[in-house]
Amino acid sequence: MDLQALASRQQAYFDAGHTRPAAFRRAQLQKLTDALRAHEPALVRALAEDLGKSPSESYLSEVGMIYAEAREMQRHLGKWARPQRVPTPLANFPGKGRIYPEPYGRCLILAPWNYPALLSLQPLVGALAAGNCAVLKPSEYAPHTARVLEDILTQAFAPEYVAVVQGGPEVSQALCQHPFDLIFYTGGGQVGRKVMAAAAQHLTPVILELGGKSPCIVDQTADLALAARRIVWGKFLNAGQTCVAPDYLLVHQDVCQPLLERMRETIAAFYGPEPLQNPDYPKIISPRHFERLTGLLAGCRVLAGGKTDPDACKIAPTLLGDVDMDSPIMQEEIFGPLLPVLPYAGLDEAFAQVRSGPKPLAAYCFTRDRHTQQRFLHTLSFGGGCINDTVMHLASPALPFGGVGESGMGAYHGQASFEAFTHRKGVLKKGLWPDIPLRYPPYTKRKQDMIRKVMK
Structure with a gap:
């Protein structure tokens, strides 16, 4: 052309x-x-x-x-x-x-x-x-x-x-x-x-x-069954190839294991016992991206999923442990069905982990506590996000969608x-009369005093 x-x-x-x-x-x-x-x-x-x-x-x-x-x-x-x-x-x-x-x-x-x-x-x-x-x-x-x-x-x-x-x-x-x-x-x-x-x-x-590494924070007051459904859906939609998918999970240490158990159950309920055999579960876009994602699995402990099919270019919904902020999987946006899970002891620690990297495109927080919700909104800078949900802010035409930083x-x-x-x-349309001479030279002391009053 x-x-x-x-x-x-x-x-x-x-x-x-x-x-x-x-x-x-x-x-x-x-x-x-x-x-x-x-x-x-x-x-x-x-x-x-x-x-x-x-x-x-x-x-x-x-x-x-x-x-x-x-x-x-x-x-x-x-x-x-x-x-x-x-x-x-x-x-x-x-x-x-x-x-x-x-x-x-x-x-x-x-x-x-x-x-x-x-x-x-x-x-x-x-x-x-x-x-x-x-x-x-x-x-x-x-x-x-x-x-x-x-x-x-x-x-x-x-x-x-x-x-x-x-x-x-x-x-x-x-x-x-x-x-x-x-x-x-x-x-x-x-x-x-x-x-x-x-x-x-x-x-x-x-x-x-x-894009970027969009965090999802779950505190000890969260509705864990609801959080499991909405996180699993938002993360594994399009096999994780979503710019606003939760990229990693920060979970309060007191509820980490109960949440993981509910997420395992939710994955099985959504995609069946063998997600790779589910015709409705999407594939990875290309062999190159498939190889990149399987490479990120190295050094991580598989908490759920982990199976791969190179012929079909599919990776099962996968939860990963033994991950910290210095792990290779935390150095780039994942853009696939791998979800690192990082426990935290206090909210300040979780916020500090998020703020240690570039400002994300999205952020999510699951909590019943209104004070935590306000701290999440005012402490972290991100493009957009949800409280007690994931991804769905994109579905509201009244909410602008875009990044920051x-x-x-x-x-x-x-x-x-x-x-x-x-x-x-911006256009100013002026009348022809009166043409007030105040703005024109010469500038006398009287004009200066009047200008100050007019422009107050």
């Missing part, structure tokens, strides 16, 4: 003003929804081929959330796109201040492989709702899904409005060299740094949705998505 020609066509389409009217944006979101619905069976099959996801998991964690995001945008974009009047200080009398939300222009969306449909189309919904043109680069590691995404978007849109560009890392690098008006990247921090460096050549703003910058979902792809242009 001629990227320069595509860029010129999209720029011309945007400059012609086609994407500006709210009615047009709503219509395009409906087109996307209709095309997704028409290709939904093919998309579900593709997700099964790429990641081994069951139809239920595919709808719960990908397809259904795309529909919900599109509905949210259609419902509210008229209000969000309207100019907003703001207070005007006395120094600007007579005048009126307004904020005009306007689209950036041409946006590049670089999508990952772990939720290849959701993390391609959910940002795209925000870009279209805000009135932008877009280029989507799906992940080459999920090729079946990438092809269906191209079918969906080719059916719904002309390439001068929305285009899909396929290929490997070299294509992503080439795209980042072009002067887009905004780049939205989801993936790992190492590539995120490269994207940001490339964007800096054109001073292109970036939104980086990265090394876990990312910028946020999206719901109104935050609209704002992520929108420039807020």
Whole structure:
């Protein structure tokens, strides 16, 4: 594909003003929804081929959330796109201040492989709702899904409005060299740094949705049966290949063994006695990632699971002990179905362990104690999270989703998505009369005194 020609066509389409009217944006979101619905069976099959996801998991964690995001945008974009009047200080009398939300222009969306449909189309919904043109680069590691995404978007849109560009890392690098008006990247921090460096050549703003080691803290007051269900579900969803999955478990020493027992029971109840034989249990995306994960098992004591199947690229849900903060498995984001369990004696110790590393994308705390909940919220810095649950904060369009520090910058979902792809242009409209001479030279002592009073 001629990227320069595509860029010129999209720029011309945007400059012609086609994407500006709210009615047009709503219509395009409906087109996307209709095309997704028409290709939904093919998309579900593709997700099964790429990641081994069951139809239920595919709808719960990908397809259904795309529909919900599109509905949210259609419902509210008229209000969000309207100019907003703001207070005007006395120094600007007579005048009126307004904020005009306007689209950036041409946006590049670089999508990952772990939720290849959701993390391609959910940002795209925000870009279209805000009135932008877009280029989507799906992940080459999920090729079946990438092809269906191209079918969906080719059916719904002309390439001068929305285009899909396929290929490997070299294509992503080439795209980042072009002067887009905004780049939205989801993936790992190492590539995120490269994207940001490339964007800096054109001073292109970036939104980086990265990852990190997301902790889950369980204190001695927690409902252990509930915690076991929600931690096991959140951790082993998509075989642990979720950027906000609990990466390690910090459990008060008094409840560590009872919680482990309940988690073993929950794993068996969710996935059966032989999870590797369960057709609904997802696989690891590639042999390279499989080998990386099995390498992380070395030196850890298996508390549950631990079985692997290299032919099927599957690793059973696994709980690990004999782990400390210096263990190899604690030096990188796991991104797989391995969950280290670390006992702690006091909450200060648990918080100190979390704060010893980079700020995580997510954090979770299971406790009945309100004081502990407040300490968790105000002591730790993280992108977002839950109290007495895991992962589900992503399902609320009213909650912005994004990282902090090394876990990312910028946020999206719901109104935050609209704002992520929108420039807020501040404009002051002044009356022609009266033209108060106070601001003009020469500046006398009397003028200075009056300026101080006006600007108080």
